Amino acid sequence: MISAPAALFKEASLASRIKAEAHRLGFELAGVAPAVTPTGIHELLDWLDHGYAGDMAYIERREEAYAHPRSVLDGVRSIVMLGINYNTGECGPSEKGGETASVVGRVARYAQGREDYHDVIRRKLRELGDFVQRESPDARCRGIVDTAPLLERDFARLAGLGWFGKNTMLINKRLGSWFFLAALLVDIELDCDEAHAASHCGTCTRCLDACPTRAFVAPYVLDARRCISYLTIEHRGPIAEELRTGMGEWLFGCDICQEVCPWNRKAPVTQEPAFLPQPDLSEIDAAELLSLSEEDFERRFGHTALSRPGRAGLVRNAAIVVGNSASERDRL
Numbered sequence: 001m002i003s004a005p006a007a008l009f010k011e012a013s014l015a016s017r018i019k020a021e022a023h024r025l026g027f028e029l030a031g032v033a034p035a036v037t038p039t040g041i042h043e044l045l046d047w048l049d050h051g052y053a054g055d056m057a058y059i060e061r062r063e064e065a066y067a068h069p070r071s072v073l074d075g076v077r078s079i080v081m082l083g084i085n086y087n088t089g090e091c092g093p094s095e096k097g098g099e100t101a102s103v104v105g106r107v108a109r110y111a112q113g114r115e116d117y118h119d120v121i122r123r124k125l126r127e128l129g130d131f132v133q134r135e136s137p138d139a140r141c142r143g144i145v146d147t148a149p150l151l152e153r154d155f156a157r158l159a160g161l162g163w164f165g166k167n168t169m170l171i172n173k174r175l176g177s178w179f180f181l182a183a184l185l186v187d188i189e190l191d192c193d194e195a196h197a198a199s200h201c202g203t204c205t206r207c208l209d210a211c212p213t214r215a216f217v218a219p220y221v222l223d224a225r226r227c228i229s230y231l232t233i234e235h236r237g238p239i240a241e242e243l244r245t246g247m248g249e250w251l252f253g254c255d256i257c258q259e260v261c262p263w264n265r266k267a268p269v270t271q272e273p274a275f276l277p278q279p280d281l282s283e284i285d286a287a288e289l290l291s292l293s294e295e296d297f298e299r300r301f302g303h304t305a306l307s308r309p310g311r312a313g314l315v316r317n318a319a320i321v322v323g324n325s326a327s328e329r330d331r332l
Helices: 004-024 041-049 057-061 117-135 152-158 206-210 228-233 241-247 294-301 310-325
Strands: 029-034 078-085 102-107 141-144 179-186 216-218 250-252
Touching: 004 029, 004 078, 004 117, 029 152, 041 057, 078 117, 078 152, 102 310, 117 141, 117 179, 152 179, 228 241, 228 250, 228 310, 241 310, 250 310, 294 310
Parallel strands: 102 250
Antiparallel strands: 029 078, 078 179, 141 179
16 A cells, blocks of 8 residues: 555656656646636636627637536546747748739748647647556546637646736746647646746736737737737638728738737747748738639648638738738729
8 A cells, every 4th residue: 555645756756757758749838737627717707708709609608618627528637738839030021022022921920830730739749648648557638739628828827837918828937928838638636836826027018009909908808809810810701991900911810919028039949840930831922812722722721720711711811911011002
């Protein structure tokens, strides 16, 4: 029979081994949180009540599931929270030369890699899950990356990975906010890390002030219906005219509130090959997309994050970028 202190040592040791394996797989951040009701559940419900989710009805349909991680894995006791760097370094709008020079549409850094980040991270999660089951054969686990009803930011804070920025992003002192979150839920009790209780944003409001569409209702509150990332990716149908100018050159996603954040000034560049920027994704001629066929869309973007809005959404975004970049004479 294992004594209580020995059992606690075994659990703590397993948590440490899991985190070490996560680092080996390429996750720069790893911490363990208890499987509890997330503290942000009430904020989520209030956010939904205000209609800030826009067209993302799937969040409201699953609002009860967000109340506890057992809805994702029955019997869950611990959550291994993970972060992986996707920062591609400095980037901004540019022009393609030639007789008919055109402004290049901007793509958010996280989507410039050769492969959809979901696929990359899921492979790593499967490997980490296999490791857990080798170490604890009776354990059940499930890996997720932003597709299940789990408040990842809340559990990442509980796992000590960082704090909530005023732009609603999770911020880490070393990586800034340029990282994906992922989670491995397990039905065994692991030694948990200390929650990150402090906030390090102080009186800074650069992220709020920089948003060209005024998407922040207040610090820590985002109205997705005005967010460029939401408009270019999640929103279906026409985009309101009063928001189009603020979209600027953004073809897919937006990095503005992260680019101005002081914590991102010295953030390291990703070492994950699949996330390194590809010229055909970081340098996209918006005008060329206006004649994009469904077949060409699938060939160019079907394996990337840019497939999310579909051909119709991406062409709509391209038309707005072209309109925003046209000279006054061209608009007449």
